[in-house]
Amino acid sequence: MQQLKIITDQMERQIEVPFPPKRIISLVPSQTELLYDLGLHDEVVGQTLFCVHPNEMHNSKPRIGGTKKLQMDKIAALEPDLIIGNKEENEQSQIEELMKLYPVWMSDIKSLDDSIDMIERIGDLITRNIEAMNISQKIRNDFNELMSINKQLSTNRSVLYLIWRKPWMAAGRDTFINDMLQRSCFENSISSPVARYPEISNDEIRNMKPNYIFLSSEPYPFKDEHISELQAISPSSKILLVDGEMFSWYGSRLLKSASYFKELFNSL
Secondary structure (H helix, E strand, C coil), X not given: CCEEEEEECCCCCEEEEEECCCCEEECCHHHHHHHHHCCCXXXXXXXXXXXXXXXXXXXXXXXXXXXXXXXXXXHHHHCCCEEEEECCCCCHHHHHHHHCCCCEEEECCCCHHHHHHHHHHHHHHCCCHHHHHHHHHHHHHHHHHHHHHHCCCCCCCEEEEEEECCCEEECCCCCHHHHHHHHCCCEECCCCCCCCCCEECHHHHHHHCCCXXXXXXXXXXXXXXXXXXXXXXXXXXXXXXECHHHHHCCCCCXXXXXXHHHHHHHCC
16 A cells, blocks of 8 residues: 655645555656656556657557646546646646646746756656656756856847747747746847747837747747748848757756757857
């Protein structure tokens, strides 16, 4: 019989969890990948349609809907003893419904420091402390090296990071993407500290005149055709397609992000 453990999530909620949990459902792709990289395979009994890494698990594990359209009947059938979600990526009403029925651990991430904290807390929650510490330390080292290199470069590198089209939507300052940009010595062209993902017009983009416009591969699947569309709006900007997972996935994918950023910056 499993013992119960009181743990605290990143929303400062105390949760009673069977310890160690044996039937976990993950509601967030980046955290699903983390669970696998921490060595959990059989324990993850369900994940979302968007949990695509690693591919073999994506193809074999039960899927419980999208991050914002969870299928409650499928979750119930899997009888989880722990559900892991995220404040931004999951719908509040659905999470509140799940909290009435199951232990639900929530992350709340806006920075690299939050990500490292999440990784280490989840490591403790699932008895993979050493593995989690190894991952978090490698991420720290990689980003410290990245920042050291980039501080020697020009600081006049403004970026408009677009995540959607029709309407154009950008990553604002109060986001994890913004923290990734700053740690790479970019300046976000979105100046408002309030709107997290503001809608912007063609005229606003034209007036910003950012040095660079990054078109993320997710959630909107930007393609080469959109480069010419934006080039006509902001002729002075250099426009690139970028891997959205590297900028917005805050789990063990960060092990690959710093090297990706180095290659990206070398191409500018």
